[in-house]
Amino acid sequence: MSFNFNISNRLHDLDSSVTNHLKMETFQGKFVPKDFVENISVNLVAMARNHPQDFDPKPFIRTFEFAVNELVRLKARVENTVDELERNTEDAQQVYKKRLVNLSEVSKDIQHSFTTLESRVSEVGNIAIRIGERLESIDNQRVHASDVKELAELFIQFNKGPPRYLEDLRINSGPDGQFKAATIARRLNGIAKEVDYPGTELAVSNIEKYCETLETNLLEAFDRGYKKGDTRTMANCARTLCEFNGGQSCIQTYINQHEFFISQMKLMEPENALENRYSGSSKNLNDSNPGSLPVDPWLDHLYQEIRQVIREEWEVISIVFPNALSVIQVFIQRIFAQSIQGYLESLLQRAESQSRVAYLRILASSHAATVELVEDLKKFDEFVIQPKVHKSGQKLGTVSSLSVTLDRCMDDLFIPYSENEAYIRIEKRALNDVFKDILAQFTTYHVQRPAFSKSRSVFGRSGSRRSISSGTARLLAKAATSVGNNVQLPPEEDGILSVDSALELLSIHTEAIERCIELSSTEDLPKNVSDLFSILVESLGRNYTEVALDATLDDLQYVDAKNEPDLKWLETLQLASSLIHLIQNHFQTIVMPLLTSSASIYRDAITYKNNFMTSLESKLNGIIQKTIDVIGAWLNTILSRQKKNDFRLRDDDIEFIGMATQPCTQCIDFLKRTCTVANRTLDGHNLEMFLLEVGVNFYGLLLAHFKKFTVNALGGLVVSKDISKYQEAISMYRQKELNDLFEMLHHLGNLFLVRSEILKSLLEEDAFLQDIPLPDLVPYIQMREDYRSSQIPKLLGIYTPQTTTGWSSLDKDIRAMSING
Numbered sequence: 001m002s003f004n005f006n007i008s009n010r011l012h013d014l015d016s017s018v019t020n021h022l023k024m025e026t027f028q029g030k031f032v033p034k035d036f037v038e039n040i041s042v043n044l045v046a047m048a049r050n051h052p053q054d055f056d057p058k059p060f061i062r063t064f065e066f067a068v069n070e071l072v073r074l075k076a077r078v079e080n081t082v083d084e085l086e087r088n089t090e091d092a093q094q095v096y097k098k099r100l101v102n103l104s105e106v107s108k109d110i111q112h113s114f115t116t117l118e119s120r121v122s123e124v125g126n127i128a129i130r131i132g133e134r135l136e137s138i139d140n141q142r143v144h145a146s147d148v149k150e151l152a153e154l155f156i157q158f159n160k161g162p163p164r165y166l167e168d169l170r171i172n173s174g175p176d177g178q179f180k181a182a183t184i185a186r187r188l189n190g191i192a193k194e195v196d197y198p199g200t201e202l203a204v205s206n207i208e209k210y211c212e213t214l215e216t217n218l219l220e221a222f223d224r225g226y227k228k229g230d231t232r233t234m235a236n237c238a239r240t241l242c243e244f245n246g247g248q249s250c251i252q253t254y255i256n257q258h259e260f261f262i263s264q265m266k267l268m269e270p271e272n273a274l275e276n277r278y279s280g281s282s283k284n285l286n287d288s289n290p291g292s293l294p295v296d297p298w299l300d301h302l303y304q305e306i307r308q309v310i311r312e313e314w315e316v317i318s319i320v321f322p323n324a325l326s327v328i329q330v331f332i333q334r335i336f337a338q339s340i341q342g343y344l345e346s347l348l349q350r351a352e353s354q355s356r357v358a359y360l361r362i363l364a365s366s367h368a369a370t371v372e373l374v375e376d377l378k379k380f381d382e383f384v385i386q387p388k389v390h391k392s393g394q395k396l397g398t399v400s401s402l403s404v405t406l407d408r409c410m411d412d413l414f415i416p417y418s419e420n421e422a423y424i425r426i427e428k429r430a431l432n433d434v435f436k437d438i439l440a441q442f443t444t445y446h447v448q449r450p451a452f453s454k455s456r457s458v459f460g461r462s463g464s465r466r467s468i469s470s471g472t473a474r475l476l477a478k479a480a481t482s483v484g485n486n487v488q489l490p491p492e493e494d495g496i497l498s499v500d501s502a503l504e505l506l507s508i509h510t511e512a513i514e515r516c517i518e519l520s521s522t523e524d525l526p527k528n529v530s531d532l533f534s535i536l537v538e539s540l541g542r543n544y545t546e547v548a549l550d551a552t553l554d555d556l557q558y559v560d561a562k563n564e565p566d567l568k569w570l571e572t573l574q575l576a577s578s579l580i581h582l583i584q585n586h587f588q589t590i591v592m593p594l595l596t597s598s599a600s601i602y603r604d605a606i607t608y609k610n611n612f613m614t615s616l617e618s619k620l621n622g623i624i625q626k627t628i629d630v631i632g633a634w635l636n637t638i639l640s641r642q643k644k645n646d647f648r649l650r651d652d653d654i655e656f657i658g659m660a661t662q663p664c665t666q667c668i669d670f671l672k673r674t675c676t677v678a679n680r681t682l683d684g685h686n687l688e689m690f691l692l693e694v695g696v697n698f699y700g701l702l703l704a705h706f707k708k709f710t711v712n713a714l715g716g717l718v719v720s721k722d723i724s725k726y727q728e729a730i731s732m733y734r735q736k737e738l739n740d741l742f743e744m745l746h747h748l749g750n751l752f753l754v755r756s757e758i759l760k761s762l763l764e765e766d767a768f769l770q771d772i773p774l775p776d777l778v779p780y781i782q783m784r785e786d787y788r789s790s791q792i793p794k795l796l797g798i799y800t801p802q803t804t805t806g807w808s809s810l811d812k813d814i815r816a817m818s819i820n821g
Contacts, residue, residue, distance in 0.1 A: 018063060022070040024078070040067055178236070182218070182244040185211050215244065222250055226257070234320045242322050251327050254320075255334055260309050295369040296347055296362065303373045306335055310377060311384075318388055325389050329405045332377070336409040340370070344413065356430035363423070364515040367414055374406045381406075414519075423519050424528045428535060431512050435539035438504060445495035446547050497548045497575035499582075502540060506586050509536045513590055526598035530605045533591045537583070537612050545579045548572055549619040556626040561633040564670065567677045569627050573620060574681035580616055584609075624690055631674060632697040638666045639705050647715030647752075648785065657717045664722040668729040671698070675732050688735065695730050695738035702726065702745060712785040716752035723749040744768050751780050756790035763796070774798070 018040045026036070044059050188207050218237045225233030241250040255261070294300075313331060318324045344366055351362040381402040417423055436443070512532055520528045552572045559565055587609055595602040642663045649657070660668075671694075678690055702723075711719055727742040747768040754762050759781070763769050769777065778798055781787065792798070 018067065019070075022067060022074065024074065027074075040064075178218075179240045179243060182214060182240045185214050186244050211244075215241070215249065218244070219249060219253055223253060223257075226254065231316060231319050238321045247321070247323065251321070251330055254327070255331055258313075258331075260305075261334070261338065295365045299343065299347065299366060299369060302339065302343065303369055306339075306373065307376055309335075310380065314380075314385060325385065325402065328385065329402060332402070332405060333409060336413060341413055348417070356426055357434060360427060360430055360512075360515055363417060364518045367518055370410060370413065374410050377406055378403050418519055418521075421524075424516070424524070424531065427512060427515065427528075428531060431509070431532060431535050432539070434508055435505060435535070438501060438508075439539065439544055441490065441494040442501070442544060442547075445490045445492075446551060448490065449495060449551070495548070495551070497545065497572060497579060499575060499578055502544075502579045502582055505536070505540045505544075506582060509533075509586070510590055513594070517594070522597070526595045526601040529591060529594045530601050533587065533605060534608070536586075537609070540579065540583060541612055541616070545576050545616060546619065549576055549616065549623060552623050553619065553626065556623065556630060559630050559633075561630075561637050565627075565630050565634055567627065567631075567674065569623055570677050570681040573623050573627075576616065576620060577686075580613065580620075584613065624686070628690065628693045628697060631670075631694055632701065634670065635667055635698055636701055638663050638670065639701060641666075642705070642709065644709065647709045647711040647719055649712065649714035649718065651714075657714060657721075659718075660721050660725045661718060664725050667698075668725050671729045672732060691733040692735050692737060695733055695735060696741070698726075698730075699738070699741045699745065706748070707779045707783065710783050710785050711752040715785075716749075719752045720746075720749045748777075748780060751777065752784060756784070756786055756792050756795065759792065760795055 021036065021039050040063060041060060044063060047059070048055055185207075188211075218241050222234055222237035222241070225231070225237065238247055238250050241247045310328075310332065314324075314328055317327045317331070321327045347366070348359060348362055352359040385402060509532065513529060516528050516532060517525065549572065552569045556569060591605070592602075595605050642661065646661045646663075674694060675691065678687055678694075682690055706719065723742075723746050727739075727746055730738050730742045747766055750762060750766065750769075751759070763774070763777070774796065781792060781796070781798075784790075784792065786792070
């Protein structure tokens with residue numbers, strides 16, 4: 001559409017508000033087209049609303065046509081303005097680029113000028129430095145020449161005696177003059193040692209005498225200052241002596257007469273001190289019962305005094321000596337070498353004369369206390385000594401830090417007791433000795449026990465001999481040949497496992513592990529801990545727990561089935577299980593974390609422990625199985641006492657119908673006692689499997705038992721009563737599988753109760769019996785007294801002879817459970 005028509009003659013008809021909105025200012029800022037259209041047509045819309053009947057669109061058309069043309073012209077003006085601005089901008093950019101190029105060239109010229117200037121300044125500086133160095137060298141040469149001249153003149157003057165100049169410096173010029181005199185004397189002494197010309201002997205001799213006199217006078221002045229507490233005089237003398245000969249004589253004088261080393265308490269004979277302190281308490285050192293043994297009282301007092309002395313003496317040493325760090329190191333080395341080492345050696349000798357345990361406890365407690373002392377002194381060095389040394393600007397030179405000195409003193413003190421595995425050898429011997437002492441009664445019982453057995457030879461009991469160590473085996477052999485008939489066997493309780501004894505062994509072993517951690521190096525710790533654990537396994541495991549288990553297996557092997565067993569073996573089983581748990585827990589919580597730093601030792605220890613545990617568990621399972629066999633044998637013995645006519649009652653035996661037979665009563669009593677003992681000694685899966693196995697075995701015995709006795713009509717009631725009692729006793733075992741089996745037995749007893757004519761319907765309708773093949777039930781049906789007379793074979797369709805050999809469907813549950821067990 002084109003809007004290029006002349007509308008100028010119509011401008012007077014347009015509202016001024018429309019023309020106001022067609023200016024440039026309208027489109028600056030935020031512009032909304034909808035609002036623009038509404039603004040230019042607002043008056044027209046109002047007029048249209050006033051005359052709604054005769055709407056005329058022409059005013060709207062004229063207004064919008066005019067607005068469009070004005071917008072087109074406004075657009076053209078804007079585009080022209082934009083073009084002009086772009087041209088101006090491009091021109092300005094060109095000018096800006098030219099200015100940047102010019103400025104860059106100017107900057108390069110300036111930089112080049114500065115580089116040239118800097119090079120010239122550097123050259124001048126180097127020249128000045130060379131001049132300064134040359135001047136300094138010349139000055140040093142001049143000073144050196146002057147000093148040489150002065151020393152030569154003084155050397156010549158010493159032919160006549162000490163020069164007055166030196167004497168004036170030493171006596172009348174104060175500390176600085178004394179220091180200068182010492183410096184000159186040191187140089188002259190150096191020259192005298194090198195000069196070997198004729199005619200200089202007198203000068204050399206006088207110089208040496210003068211140096212000796214100077215040193216003596218300085219040491220005497222230092223000593224007087226020390227006794228008076230005059231640190232200023234001491235500092236001047238120490239400074240001069242350090243310049244003269246390094247100050248070693250001064251340091252030795254200071255340390256030798258220190259009160260700490262000459263105190264009467266330090267000079268007290270260690271043997272007497274030990275005698276006084278431990279005359280009534282040596283039992284604590286030898287006592288096998290572990291405990292946190294406190295550090296030796298006097299050693300603890302000594303260490304407390306050392307801490308205090310070091311703090312106090314550092315204040316004096318730092319003021320007096322220019323090389324304070326070296327002095328405090330010598331002071332500490334003297335303390336360790338004289339005060340600590342001397343007393344510690346005597347203390348350990350005294351403890352060793354009492355026992356290895358006493359020696360180890362003193363060694364460990366002393367080591368721990370010494371480590372604590374060293375750590376405290378290191379902290380003092382870090383927070384007090386080092387800051388003061390750095391602040392004073394002392395030249396350390398080759399002097400090592402105090403921490404290095406302390407570590408060296410610590411090593412020198414304890415390495416003799418740990419090198420070449422000295423400590424761990426004693427620890428293992430002590431642990432073996434203590435374990436043997438604690439288990440002595442137990443070992444004695446089991447050593448003498450075979451000799452009192454008339455039916456068994458000690459050398460024929462390979463089970464017991466196999467599990468104990470070679471040393472214990474030799475004792476067994478010796479006992480078998482030396483024990484006479486007049487010797488009494490130790491009390492039986494001596495040969496029974498004890499949780500208290502095991503806990504005592506574990507506590508002692510824990511104490512040994514703590515000592516091992518304290519006294520072993522990081523590299524040796526895993527191996528040492530592994531060795532100590534092997535000793536624990538050998539003593540608590542093989543020579544204690546395993547010996548008891550083998551003795552129990554031996555007892556079970558010779559149990560007489562004609563006598564009721566007392567089931568005491570389950571008590572041993574319970575105790576052994578507890579000990580195994582204690583050893584396992586001890587290994588996991590205490591031993592294993594200390595082995596992780598060595599993968600090979602950790603792996604070997606795990607394998608060793610697992611093999612040992614497997615061996616014990618195998619013996620435990622053997623005891624359980626043999627106990628089950630013994631129980632089954634005794635139940636079978638009781639059932640064998642069943643009389644032939646117990647289930648063939650006569651009419652005049654009516655009073656016995658409601659009573660269980662005597663074998664049934666005995667079996668029930670024994671089953672209840674078995675359940676009680678098992679619940680007291682076993683738990684968890686072991687208890688369930690034990691009771692299940694006993695019940696299944698008894699169920700099998702009863703199946704075979706009821707195939708052996710003829711049952712008449714009244715006897716069927718007795719059979720049913722016996723089965724009900726068995727079922728009631730087995731219910732105490734709380735095993736669903738057993739309840740199901742004995743429920744089956746109860747239904748099997750119904751075969752002896754019902755009349756012959758309804759026997760077939762019983763077999764077809766009974767929920768339990770209907771699933772059992774008839775041939776499996778025939779051996780029981782045949783035991784009915786009326787089996788032939790009532791023509792039961794004909795009623796049930798039994799035409800072939802039945803045998804009772806092999807597994808029947810009644811036995812299949814027993815077979816499955818035995819395989820699973």
